[in-house]
Amino acid sequence: MRVVALAGGVGGAKLAHGLQAEAGADLTVIVNTGDDLERHGLLVCPDHDTVMYTLAGIANREWGWGIAGETWNAAEQLAVYGEDSWFRLGDRDLAAHIVRTDRLRRGERLTAVCRHLQRSLGVAAAILPMADEPVRTRVRADDGWLEFQDYFVRRHQEPTVHEIRFDGMESASITPEARDALAGADAIVICPSNPLVSIGPILAVPGMQAAIARARARGARVVGVSPIIGGHALKGPADRMLVSMGHESSALGVARLYAGLVDALVIDAVDAALAPAIAALGMSAPVTETIMTDDESRRRLAAETLAVAAR
Ligand code: FO1
Numbered sequence: 602m603r604v605v606a607l608a609g610g611v612g613g614a615k616l617a618h619g620l621q622a623e624a625g626a627d628l629t630v631i632v633n634t635g636d637d638l639e640r641h642g643l644l645v646c647p648d649h650d651t652v653m654y655t656l657a658g659i660a661n662r663e664w665g666w667g668i669a670g671e672t673w674n675a676a677e678q679l680a681v682y683g684e685d686s687w688f689r690l691g692d693r694d695l696a697a698h699i700v701r702t703d704r705l706r707r708g709e710r711l712t713a714v715c716r717h718l719q720r721s722l723g724v725a726a727a728i729l730p731m732a733d734e735p736v737r738t739r740v741r742a743d744d745g746w747l748e749f750q751d752y753f754v755r756r757h758q759e760p761t762v763h764e765i766r767f768d769g770m771e772s773a774s775i776t777p778e779a780r781d782a783l784a785g786a787d788a789i790v791i792c793p794s795n796p797l798v799s800i801g802p803i804l805a806v807p808g809m810q811a812a813i814a815r816a817r818a819r820g821a822r823v824v825g826v827s828p829i830i831g832g833h834a835l836k837g838p839a840d841r842m843l844v845s846m847g848h849e850s851s852a853l854g855v856a857r858l859y860a861g862l863v864d865a866l867v868i869d870a871v872d873a874a875l876a877p878a879i880a881a882l883g884m885s886a887p888v889t890e891t892i893m894t895d896d897e898s899r900r901r902l903a904a905e906t907l908a909v910a911a912r
Pocket of ligand 1: 645647648651688691694
């Protein structure tokens, strides 16, 4: 079964890891690049790198991002030189940003650079940035527009988000690699990532929704997994952001956002009572345990999600 997954950072990476255990090299993950930023003159792609380190088996499992056993000598020395240190790059992580930035400056596309990094780490799946062109997510808080990582890391996701925009999206387009992957997919999985700032940017890339619609028209099934469990996000600000953006923080609220796009939304057992209301939106709502605590639960949820797609 050829599988394409759409994913943001930590939650998406966990399910992608389970999907890789099931599908191996038949898995393609399309990742959000709206969180990308420049630090110390280097391009950092947090969601791509989180998925890459997770699929390579070297992620820091406590934080979900970065590399296990990381050291921070460069970050400490950068602080000595007066560089601000609210977004920290570990010594080993830094190598990816150096190689990425160097290759981009030599004219390579972001997709090619990312594939090189993944192959170097022995990742079986293909992880594709949603676009080669730069797209940057901005959120409007009470005191104006913030860059995404300024909101997420520097301000600890505390500001209330009133509006979201994706700068550069009008100049971006789906990559040939992402289009080909969707054209050959048997199943498309929307990982349990933030619907507004992780999946939202991927779906907003010109050409992406049309490619998904073409895949569905020839029989591929689209299955989402709710990132909201019992009204709350396991990690990150998705629950508060849904509410401040006028949506409901529940699996039903997620289903409303994905109505017309997905054939099924996998929801957690604690949300079983929402299944009829979700079904009324025109999708099935299979119920299972969706919290991924270890490799086994990642793989089990992935297998169950793919079984829903195969029905
Ligand atoms: N998250 C933090 O909370 N603090 C950091 O200093 C930080 C650095 C960082 C460096 C590289 C990277 O790939 C991710 C990093 N993250 C950090 C995580 C990142 O901000 C979030 O995981 C995503 O952007 C949200 O999906």
